[in-house]
Amino acid sequence: GAVVSQHPSRVICKSGTSVKIECRSLDFQATTMFWYRQFPKKSLMLMATSNEGSKATYEQGVEKDKFLINHASLTLSTLTVTSAHPEDSSFYICSAASHRELTEGYTFGSGTRLTVV
Amino acid sequence: LAKTTQPISMDSYEGQEVNITCSHNNIATNDYITWYQQFPSQGPRFIIQGYKTKVTNEVASLFIPADRKSSTLSLPRVSLSDTAVYYCLVGDTSGNTGKLIFGQGTTLQVKP
Numbered sequence: 001g002a003v004v005s006q007h008p009s010r011v012i013c014k015s016g017t018s019v020k021i022e023c024r025s026l027d028f029q030a031t032t033m034f035w036y037r038q039f040p041k042k043s044l045m046l047m048a049t050s051n052e053g054s055k056a057t058y059e060q061g062v063e064k065d066k067f068l069i070n071h072a073s074l075t076l077s078t079l080t081v082t083s084a085h086p087e088d089s090s091f092y093i094c095s096a097a098s099h100r101e102l103t104e105g106y107t108f109g110s111g112t113r114l115t116v117v
Numbered sequence: 118l119a120k121t122t123q124p125i126s127m128d129s130y131e132g133q134e135v136n137i138t139c140s141h142n143n144i145a146t147n148d149y150i151t152w153y154q155q156f157p158s159q160g161p162r163f164i165i166q167g168y169k170t171k172v173t174n175e176v177a178s179l180f181i182p183a184d185r186k187s188s189t190l191s192l193p194r195v196s197l198s199d200t201a202v203y204y205c206l207v208g209d210t211s212g213n214t215g216k217l218i219f220g221q222g223t224t225l226q227v228k229p
Contacts, residue, residue: 006160045219
């Protein structure tokens with residue numbers, strides 16, 4: 001099936017620094033990718049829709065200047081958490097749809113655990 | 118986007134069949150129904166997807182009544198490894214760009 005690789009799986013950073021998370025579709029091209037964040041014991045919350053070659057579409061309440069999304073190619077989208085603070089500590093997950101979405105759904109990355117200290 | 122409602126939690130025992138029902142009263146004509154499974158600290162994993170009637174694959178069955186306002190995920194003979202959170206999602210994913218909004222999900226606990 002379709003594979004989405006997310007890197008890093010775990011990162012610890014100091015408050016005030018920026019962190020970049022990569023999401024790659026390994027065996028298919030994805031014009032659209034999605035970024036979610038998940039707090040402990042909570043559901044996934046959609047942050048933004050990443051569109052290849054154009055600006056991302058952010059959900060209401062998500063700061064676009066804080067969560068920078070770049071989708072420069074059909075296989076790579078990046079999420080940069082700028083000037084991170086402890087409240088940004090969360091589990092970040094990306095997803096993408098292959099042409100097989102009607103039989104396999106959207107494929108999700110394995111997630112990135114961000115801890116801001 | 119159609120909102121989904123599921124039980125918050127369910128308990129079962131190994132070897133039993135588990136049925137998780139999801140309500141989606143405002144489902145749109147173009148919406149598909151998709152179920153995902155998530156283990157702690159992992160991304161969700163696709164289980165099954167359907168539009169109407171019944172869909173079956175190697176891991177589960179999905180039952181969708183004619184009015185499509187609800188759906189039931191059926192897991193045959195669960196094992197301890199099926200303990201996870203199960204999400205029912207509704208959305209227009211036919212064009213590869215429809216966003217999926219997650220509800221609260223159902224935490225399934227399988228006991229020995």
